[in-house]
Amino acid sequence: MMADYIKILDTTLRDGEEAPGFGLTTPQKVEMAHQLARLGVDAIEAGFPAVSSDNFEAVQRIAREVQGPVITGLARAVAADIDQCWEAIQDAERPRIHTFLPTADMHLEGLPREQAKARAVAMVARARSYTSDVEFSPMDATRSDWQYVAEVFESVIDVGATTVNIPDTLGFAQPEEMAAMVSYLREHVANIDRATISVHCHNDLGVAVANSLAAISTGARQVECCINGIGERAGNAALEEVVMALTVRRDHHHVEHGVQLEQLVPTSSLLQQFTGILVQPNKAVVGVNAFGNDTGLGMPQDVLKGALRARLEQLGLLLSQDELNHAFTGFKRLSDYKSEVTDADLVQIANNGRRAADGVFDAIGHVYR
């Protein structure tokens, strides 16, 4: 039996970029989106077009220039937002409108329940009149009345929502609750098999990745996440951690994904370079310690090789694939001896890799004789 496929929706350019200190220029966003396409994410949430003209322009450029992933824009469940979102994404190869009902409405501080549901339905239908790919999110879903969330999901799926998302907006849920909520919705939304269940977890209690994985265990098939786990407050689920957990523990999760592992570190590095905010050294998967240390924990070679290439490029050392392969052999050998590989070591490793590729030296012998 084919393992189920988990779609990865990257929201670095929307939820991540909105966080103070993580702002990107439009050209940076476009370059980042190209890198996300190389990374192999299934969907890129490119921005929130109604928020500003800069945001609109960035989404539009990404929609026009970036091929491969679904390109989605965020829109409140109001007509003007949805129309503007469509205008921004309409040239995409695969455009998606992601519309959401704000927290206040879910908490009934504004609209009565029936009216909030009616608005969600009307706005999903409006989005659906533009594109066949529509995602709906009730903000703060985990802290809302699950029965009401189920009713809203059933109604929006009826009018064509193809993805229904469960945002843990304030990072409040625990893994067992996320898993239980997905199960609940699968049981109580009659037409749920016509839509993909998605989760969107924040990391306020440090369990965004755990919550995402727990949701997968009971049937979520899209995870929304950010490179390096950036985002408001404590950030979003870290894409690289979700993907590596699914990869290294495939025996446990039994699902597939489409992410190219060797692009994880280059993508992380590009974002760090653009924002000027470095991940902590002990950050899982993409921290320098995770990169520099031995491969004993089962970190796939592709990830390490991508990490090595990215670091060498940062040092201005551009290697061919053959040279990189030799350098990687030297790197692995050196990390058996040294717990910390320095930049000076990397320069030496790169030079040896080049010579070995020319057949002049043996990469390992040259480093260690």
Ligand SMILES: [Zn+2]
């Ligand atoms: Zn969020």
